[in-house]
Amino acid sequence: MTTAFRRTLIASTALGLVAGAAAAQELTVWAWDPNFNGAAMEAAAAAYQEMGNPDFTLDYQEFAREEIEQKLQTQLAAGTMDGLPDIVLIEDYSAQKFLLSFPGAFEPLTDVIDYSGFADYKVALASVDGETYAMPFDSGVTGLFYRSDLIEEAGYTAEDMQDLTWDEFIEIGEAVTEATGTPMISLDINDPGLFVVMLQSTGSWFFNEDGSLNIEGNPDFRAAMADYQEILQSDMWTQVNSWADYQASLAGDVASTVSGVWITGTIKAADMSGQWAVAPIPRVAEAENGTNYSNLGGSSWYVLASSDDKELAFDFLTSVWGSDVEFYNQILVDQGAVGSLLASREGDAYQEADAYFGGQEVWQDFSSWLGQVPAVDYGIFTYEVRSAIASNIPAIADGADLDEAISSIAAEAAVLTQ
Incomplete structure (x- = not known):
């Protein structure tokens, strides 16, 4: 034994x-x-x-x-x-x-x-x-964590942060960045985590039921990628180069983040009680079954x-x-x-x-959102496809043709999942 x-x-x-x-x-x-x-x-x-x-x-x-x-x-x-x-x-x-x-x-x-x-x-x-x-x-289960004080400084309210589309989020984000001098979000362009969140919110994923790739010809994938490209080409974000950099950015360097509920501990470690709030994530408006709920x-x-x-x-x-x-x-x-x-x-x-989130009942909110996260089959090659997406993000950020970029992702994913 x-x-x-x-x-x-x-x-x-x-x-x-x-x-x-x-x-x-x-x-x-x-x-x-x-x-x-x-x-x-x-x-x-x-x-x-x-x-x-x-x-x-x-x-x-x-x-x-x-x-x-x-x-x-x-x-x-x-x-x-x-x-x-x-x-x-x-x-x-x-x-x-x-x-x-x-x-x-x-x-x-x-x-x-x-x-x-x-x-x-x-x-x-x-x-x-x-x-x-x-x-x-x-x-x-994901949420849109945002600095309520900076949102208010830019002329927005908590109600304005509810039921957003990504287009509306970008509009608010650019206004907040301009009004406060604080970028709306931080992104590592080598990590497609935000896109992954956006895609699952549509109820779609990288694979079909038979395990074959569901990238080219997937309207939800394209719709999510179109919104993601808009974010990358906006002026509302700042780049981070590691997980540690991302965590550090939440201590006052950005006005919001979209992440899983587990990031709450990192946000609270910044000792900024009363300056944060949480809303459902934005949805992909062009997706047939787009929702404001996802998972990371x-x-x-x-x-x-x-x-x-x-x-x-x-x-x-x-x-x-x-x-x-x-x-x-x-x-x-x-x-x-x-x-x-x-x-x-x-x-x-x-x-x-929760006083840290301005008296919001954040745990009840997350529990409610949890039951509305679309179920998807992650398959057996999620990380391989994420790698293919990551290698194409710089080109997408530089304005590459979206359909060509998606074709490139599909081709790389096909090799990585053989």
Whole structure:
């Protein structure tokens, strides 16, 4: 038996006297980001212990996200199950790649979890051929975070920031930039994250149902790219060259950002209480099913089929992650994690006004928007297509013919996804 699957024997009485031996209730979990995912999982373990499972222990093992994916890829491809955890966190963009590439490696949870209680789009991301394989965790539901003081200085109100199209957002952004001297947004032209958000808001994605590319001839892709090109050719943005630069820009260098709810912690770290607000993201007006809701990032928990303790994993996940509203309130307050359990929006923490955002009930807003995010199938080559888009962004920013740029993206994506 390997270290990763070790199981100890515990024997005790309430007074600490030995009464006999019993198998310890221990689960091994792989995840990244100890201050977010790790802390949330530790909180879940504590909640499970309080539910009448005092002997339960969690062996949380920390790795970088890329390292987890590489370790899974290597071992599953080799058919080597030794050392794999009971539960692993997988980013939503990568879920379909693992599920389709390694059938049978993950335990189906369709008959274990009541998925009607979760956001539809999160369930779809973990489903293949009628089976669903994950306990949905955090949402990347997006919002338009904006400096309310700068918006007001430019002559706009909170009402003006609602139900926007991207054209309207650009108009406001250029006015704010001119009136205040502060760029509306910051962008890294090597990262197509904003375009990804725009595309999902239309209910479309890079692939068709059969997995073939859905780029050329996709009217939603073109409509989103047209809006994206308008942004790139406007005067309302400033360039950043790294994730660290982007985060730093939110400390007073820009008037807004479009991102996932998880960016809230970064915005609050700037100590600018009362100067920020949040609205739904702008929509792609030319898209047939354009909405003001989207997603960026997010992840879910998967049970490995090789686990010796699947039943324990099932009970742990369903008891806490699948139904405990109090737990979701705790990780919202402590980690800023907006979970995908729809019932959690009824918790007290979700109803509270947030002084940092001018008294806005931001968590309730995000919870409401979560249920309206269009579900799309990320497929198995999302990052490969993102790479093809990224390599064409400079030309698009320079005014390249849109159809030619899309053709170039499609050609590069075809090579990268072979």
